[in-house]
Amino acid sequence: MNRHHILLLAALVAGFGAACSLVLGASDYRIGSTDGGGGGGQDGGADCNNPIGNGGKGCYACEPTSKAQILNSCTGNACEPFDNARVALEGGKLRPLPTAPANDAGVTPTADAGADPPCSAQPNVVYATGSSAVIPFLSRIAATLAGSNPATTVVYQSANSCAGVDAVLDPTTAPMRGTAIRWDPAAPDPSQPSAQIKCSLDAAGTPADLGFSDVFAETCRSLPQGLPTDIRDRFGPVQTMVFVTPRTAVEKSLSGEAAYSIFGFGADSRVEPWTDPNLMFQRTAASGTQAMIAAVIGVPPDRWFGKLNASSTDVRNALLAADSDSATAKRAIGILAADLADQSRDRLRVLAYQDFGQSCGFFPDSSPTALDKANVRDGRYAIWGPLHILLRVNGQGLPIKPLAQNIADYIGGSRPLERTDLFTLYAKSSVVPQCAMHVTRTGDGGDTKRAAPAVSCNCYFDLQATGATSCKKCDSSTECPAEAPKCNKFGVPAVGYCEP
Template sequence: MRSRTKTLLAITATAAFGVVMLRASRADAAPCTSLGSIPIVFIENGDTQEPLVKLLGQALVKSATPVRIVYKNRRTCDLALDMYTPNKMVNDAIAIRYIPTPAENPAWDPSQPPPTCEADATSGNTIDLGIGATFLSSCTNLPAKPADLSVTAGPVQSYGFIVPKASSQVAMTAEEGYFAYGWADGTGSAQPWTDQALRFSRGPTASTALTCAAAIGLKASQLKGTVPPNNTSTEVLTAVKNSATPEATIGLMGTEVYDQHRGDVKLLAFQGFKQLYAYYPDKTAASFDKQNVRDGHYLPWAPTPYITRVDGSGKAVNPNVQRIIDLVLGDRVDPDVNGLEQVIASGLVPECAMGVQREFDGGNLSLYSPPESCACYFESKVPQSQKTCKVCTTDGECSGGKCRRNVCEAK
């Protein structure tokens, strides 16, 4: 009777987050390696990177030279440890998902959860690529990086603090964040976020916790509040959205997840230490241009590290992994796959559109001039864009600028 009571209590507690902790892999799921003849790239990625994985995965599986992505959401420091050790992708409570072909599921699109498959039951599957979402220097659990492992800085991921739609709050200072998340109930005061049960956070190995904590002067391990049962962005979103006490509720969130749910929650403007004003990551609360991330006004952000094994020439051992990295960085455009468009559509900022840089989570910013700017191209591709770039085929048409991707860039 006692064990049954505990089970019921566990289900009741997790129901508040819209989940029940069950083994994610289904007994009837096929082995991932039996999905067909299309080459597979096994990826572990932070859940903030799942929108890009799905968008790019759909384009790749439909391309003339198809590649299938099989992926598993993992917290940044945990997936990095898997790559450093190395560990295999195995069956556990976190679902392994694959991008279906149009023949397998013609109705599937990236707004839907992909189907699941099973890792090799005996030894698991080699992880070809890890995609984190913050500086790996923030991960305290990593050994020395193996010589054959490469870490490439990918697109920039921004983060923020969300509140329910019914909350009257519109902004938060770093000092308020420090007292709201750095102190337990009754020992810190940052009105109205004083109830620890309504301050939703992520575990200390998640990029969302690492970068948000750095922005408010804390370590991820110092964050107080409520970590949902499965420690996912989706659970935080659900808890904040459905809170019966909206004024006291707050949560941490990657902005590309927020961008897909702007009708459900609000993102607070953020005022960092020594800043005079609070800023949204975008120019306005309604735009998607990440202007204030790109020019240094909005502070909670970090690059996404792409981790893979490389050969003596520095290229990925798996050529399909190199293809993915090159597509994401914009160093390659296939006739039927434009990785940079997928990056922008997922809410990330390509490095070529950034005007600032930093060396570690929470570090000072410095000016950055990308070798080949894509700023105009980026601004013209974000949702609701009103930016018009001059179309070109040669540099001579760009009044001293450069012609890239058939548009004129300032430099």
């Protein structure tokens, strides 16, 4: 088993007991419960239960305080239930996972150092590595910084999330080697491959200043005491992972129980129509996409059945190829980050996901055609997590390399970037800034809690993501109503909207 996932396996095995209890209904929220009065008991009482809400599946009508209540909170958003009677059980529980061949750890970056100009020749270099999911927005930030005076050069090596964790926690044993990229400040669209300029890293290895991961460091490796005190985890925007099928497939939703059976058993999934491992398109064990989904569905990332793919693009292309035949299309399924799935909605179908103990499946967005990530922001869609930006700090908690901290602050939204509207950039990249989230969590697939940002950007993010907002525009807080008394300003140039 890959060393990165020994702890995750233990955590998932432990957590699976909780998942099974949800299958059996032993959660802290039950549709139709009559325990306690209104607002009393774990369920909030019968007054909190709406038996006809959420597409007739029932919902929790009071202010949610637990993960189960958040998952089942009432909404007018579209939901698609998955019938768990389709999932094979043993003794009323999900089957124990079989032994599966250990999957590989991921993609090792190329080591053809010397073929391109040295990265170190650029001014004020910040070296970074990890998840490929950051490239759509990191590219624009890096290009802007490269064109600033003085310039800062971001040199990036796309690998996988756990490589990003290792590079910062073990800089001497897991340095960056081989070929990396930087971005042309004169490129009209930095997100295009043509804007990338290759450069060679030092043959002896270059320590990473920043590590980018889609998942918590504890998902990648054993950290019983948490992160070392000289490592800081700076949260960036929230990312969403999804199950995807070809567009012509007929299925609209998937449950946690079904996903567990499909990717945990392969040909023996017993969940029609997904019984062919050659049409189950996974990533690799160190992929952040796979690790995040694994933490939610209870199948360790190195015990998945299905065809391995080195990149998300490969998964997308495999699903598109499967759509050439209707019989094949209906049996194909894969996993992607939401940005790539959203870009391909004309040819791919994002499935609603129904978590363990959830009465109905929800899309990341308020509907299959929306782009607002409303159910991610409210916690009804379960497969999400913040981008993790890891960097080293000294004994006083100050960054060892201030330029690296600056980049983490740009991405996290606490430092404005010249000529760049971060919210527009994030909306186009299908990620959600922290200030537009209404929930938080402290571990992948872990407990979800309601949370309010110190300064909300809900209105402005809605405007950028959907083109509209119902919020009142304002120049100062004196113009705002009592229910939304704060005039919060964002954007370039800054625009104000009344927020709670």
